[in-house]
Amino acid sequence: MLEIPCPWCGLRNENEFICGGEAQRKRPADPDRETDEAWADYLYNNANPKGVVTEWWWHVSGCTLWFKIDRNTLTHEITPIEELPE
Ligand SMILES: [Zn+2]
Secondary structure (H helix, E strand, O other): OOEEEEOOOEEEEHHHOEEEEEOOOOOOOOHHHOOHHHHHHHHHOOOOOOOEEEEEEEOOOOOOOEEEEEEEOOOOOEEEOOOOOO
16 A cells, blocks of 8 residues: 655545546647547556656545655655645
């Protein structure tokens, strides 16, 4: 079980969170102009690289805020990101 460091609530059990996926993915500016395949690729496919990945996490059972962390996909080592969402 992972312990996720929420910037507002501190270290909490991962079952309080939902992972929002890789933070580097950019939402298409005009989704209506995307093909169904491109839109499905944006919604459901992650690069899932080995190593450190910046991810969005939602503290759904806590403060309900979104934030980013760096997580190593091989070791699950988590590094908080000091930058708070706008
Ligand atoms: Zn929180």
